Amino acid sequence: MGAWLPILAQKTSCICSLKGVVHEKDIHQAVAGAVIYIKGTNISTFADGNGRYNFKNLCQGQYTLICQAVGFQKVEIVVNLTQEHNEDFSLEDKDEHLQEVVVAGKKIETLTQTRTTLDGQALEQTRGQSLGESLKAITGVTSLQTGSSISKPIIHGMHSNRVLILNNGIRQEGQQWGSEHAPEIDPFVAKKLTVVKGAAGVRYGSDAIAGVIMVEPDPLPDSAKIHGEINAVGLSNGKMSVFSGILEGGFPKIQGLSWRLQGTYKRGGDIKTADYYMLNTGVQERNISAAVGYKKQHFGTELFFSYFDTQLGIFTGSHIGNLTDLQNAIQNTRPNEIYTPVESSYDINRPNQDLAHNLFKIKSFIIAENLGKWSLTLSRQYDWRLEYDAPRGNKALNTLNFKLTTYTGELLLDHKPIFKNISGSVGVSGLYQENLSSAYELRKPLINTVLIPNYQVISGGVFVIERYLKQKWEFETGLRYDFRNAQAFGLSPSGVYFDNTFNFGNFSATLGANYSLNDALSFKLNVANAWRSPNMNELFSDGVHHGAAAYEKGNINLKPEVAHNFSLTTNFEKEKIAIELTAYLNYINDFIYLRPRIENGIPQTVLTVRGAFPAFDYTQVDARFAGVDLSINYLITNRLSINEKYSIIRAKDILNDVFMVNIPADRLESTLKYSFKKYDSFVSIGNQLVAQQTRVEDKSDFAPPPPAYSIWRIDAGMKIQKISLGLTVSNAFNLSYREYLNRFRYFTDEMGRNVTLRLKYVF
Known part of the structure; x- marks a missing residue:
């Protein structure tokens, strides 16, 4: 009273x-x-x-x-x-800590969808790994692997063009359609990795059916003092070394002007399983980035440039010369000895991938007193991908050559509150893209197009998102319309020129609410729909995909996917316990996926002049994805804590009432951590238990799902003034196992024991 x-x-x-x-x-x-x-x-x-x-x-x-x-x-x-x-x-920015994983709010992103952020100590423990491997620390995120060097993220069972990656605010555009085409992003650029789970098509466009991954660097410094950090990482498996550094500062005579330089070098040799080395699995990577910005209270501009360059060896034992050897390779428990050398080598021979990606961005904002904050973002990306197959006798060496150029733009207004209680944003975006595949004229191919044709894409969208916030409630609704015009140019195998045009358009919508019952318990509900048009590889693929070691066949009659997504997240946090539980349901009409070719119950292989390969076809079904993500953190004492992460997913072709292939198996990850008072140090032991994927129809794949496995991990770290030291032992007991989501599980085991040492010096 x-x-x-x-x-x-x-x-x-x-x-x-x-x-x-x-x-x-x-x-x-x-x-x-x-x-x-x-x-x-x-x-x-x-x-x-x-x-x-x-x-x-x-x-x-x-x-x-x-x-x-x-x-x-x-x-x-x-x-x-x-x-x-x-x-x-x-x-101050809101960060609700759940031990090492942070559930963080964003100011202009969607409010009612589940998001998890990896930063701080948890992110430091992943240094030296690829982006896909780093993100596996987040509940509900797994990875689609091709051997031990190539990893791309999976959110709730979906990957590639259904997962949108924002690299410093720009949608990453490479040849991401390939199952073995990992994101061309240096994880050392990021100080924070954020995953938004669920359809996010209203804010980000038509491809964000599964979710969004944000690779976010720190803001540019607001001080003229020069400072930075140096990272050195050594990994025992593959004798890999990684060096990365950041230098940043400002200009004393020009207040508000700041800059940053960053670079990374990585080199590793052949990877070792528990029992043998895998021939030609080395990696070499060179990356640089630079940023400069000028910022005042009411306006600012930032320029950003990054260059990513890598060479990746593809396990030689995945490219087989004839059908009999291919069948034997799939059935055998160990590759042929010619593919398992007695020691590791840094040589990268054929088959391999040679990739280069550069990105240039300019972003400006101005705060208008009568309207709100205007932001304009423009970018250009160039992606060059070369894929080399294994040599076959005296036959000419074959190469896949993809050159992709992309221009994007977005104009966004975060408007002033209207009716005193509604705030939100209105935006318009556009994209122009052209791809050259083994030919050097877009509309007049000089040779038969290999795997996918040359193509040109023009797309655009307009959206509005409005939010209402009042004490315990937050509401959000949004609507977007996107159109997409695509033209494909090529020569058929018989030499006939074709020019196909595709026009697609549809709406995306979202409706959600957050409710905080009290300081401990809150709920987040989101209902959304999104869509995605078929990609050129899904429409036109017809040949050997060297990096995936597969023969892929497209379908020109595919229709756009339409997804209907429902999710409910419950958060409970008291003094000693924090729980996050997310349940989701995703109906996707006309879902497109790459299915193993099975005829009369027999997996089909294709013999070409390049060798023998498993055959896969792009097909379309109505699909249902449903699952649960659960994370529990309990503080046993002031220094001892336990963290549990559990995720399950059920994916079914509801048209034919059968389970779908290549869906993550149930997994449980447990971590016991003890923190010491001295030197901000800790030690933890963790176990990951992955069940066998039993929800697969008989004879629906080239090999049955591998058995369940349980691997152990040890982590330790300490900080002494400006120096941080870290130690990780993964697969500590050197277990021999195979992962269902690894495309090379047909041919080889997973990586064996790996000891990682990390050093960071901040100045």
Whole structure:
């Protein structure tokens, strides 16, 4: 009742005013749309486009003022009001820690979808790994592997063009359609990896059916002082070494102008399983990036450039010369001895991949007092992929050559609150892309197109997302329309020229709500639909895909996919326990996937001049994906904690009432961690238990799913002033096993024991 006393005072004393500005801590940028309310009353207001708020006609007395904004920590201040009073709010980013994994809010991203962020110590423990391997630390995220060097993320059973990757805010455009085409991104660029699970087509466009991965560097420094860090990583398996460094600072004479330089070098040799080396599985990587930006309170501009270059060896034992040897390779428990050398080598021979990707981005913003914050982002990407097959006697060496150029643009307005309680954004985006495949003229191919044709894509979209936030509730709704025009140019195997045009268009929508019952328990519900048009490889593939060691056949009659996604996330957090439970259901009409070719119950192989390969066909069904992600963290004592991560997924072709192939098996990961007071040090032991994938139809694949496995991991780390040291032992007991989601499980085992040493020096 005490909180109401000032309101119930005599009207003659209710002439006080309370106003101020809401801004982000450190950079002092206005937080438009923040809600400010007086605790215990129904009096509230919103900050305008400049972050200003104003209460009038308040009575004298003591008030508890609360400021709340999406993506920031809630701030509570007690004010003794006697007359006019100014009270500014400085908001910090909201990070709710769940041991090593962070569930983080975002200011302009979707609010009602489950998102998990990997940063800090958890991210440091993945240094030296690829992006796909790093993301496996997040519940519900697995990876599709091709051997031990190539890994791409899977979210809730889906991958490739259904998972959108944002590289420093730009949608990564490479030849991501390939199962063995890993993201061309240096993980050392990121200080934070965020995964948004579920259909996110309204904000990001038509391909984000499964979710979005954000590779996010730190903001550019706001100090002229030069500082940075050096990372050195050594891995025993493959005798791999990785070196990476960051240098950044500002200009003393030009306030607001800052810069950053970053680079990474990686080299590794042949990978060893528990029992043997795998021939030609080395890697070499060279990456650089640079950024410069100028920022003031109401406007700013940033330029970013990155270059990624890598060579990846493909296990030689995956390219077989004839059908009999191929069948033997699949049936045998160990590859032929000619593919298992007695020691590791750094040589990268054929078959292999040679990749280069560069990205240039410019992003500018301006805060207009009457409208809100305008942002314009433009980018150009160039991706060059060479895939070499294994030599066959005196036959000419064959190469797949893909050159992809992409231009993107987005104009976004984060508008001022309307009707005092609605904030949101409106945007328009566009993309132009052209691909050259083994030919050097887009519309006039000089030779028969190999695997996929030359093509040109023009797409665009317009969207609106609106949010309503009031105390315990957050609501969000959005609508988007995208169109896509694609033209394919090529020569058929008989030499006939073709020019096919495809036009697609559809709406995406989202509706969601967050509800905080109390400080411990909250719920997040999201309903969304999204769509995706078929890619050129799904329409036109017809040949050997060297990197995947497979013969792939497309289908020109494929229709766009349409996904209907439902998810419910429950968060519970008390002093010693934190639980996050997500249940999801995804119906996808006309789902496109690469299915092993089975005829009369017999897996089919194809013999070509390049050798013998398993055959796969792109097909289309109505699919249902359903599953649960569960994460539990319990603080046993002040220093001892246990973390459990459990994920299951069930995927079914509901048209034919059969389970689908290449779906992650059930997995449980347990970690026991002890933290020491001295040197910010810790030691942990973890176990990952992966069940056998039993939900697969008989004779639906070239080999049955491998048995279940259980692997152990040890981690330790410490920090002494500016130096951080880390140790990881993966597959500690050197178990021999095969992973169902590895395309090379037909031919070889997984990596054996691997000891990783990490050193980071910050200056």
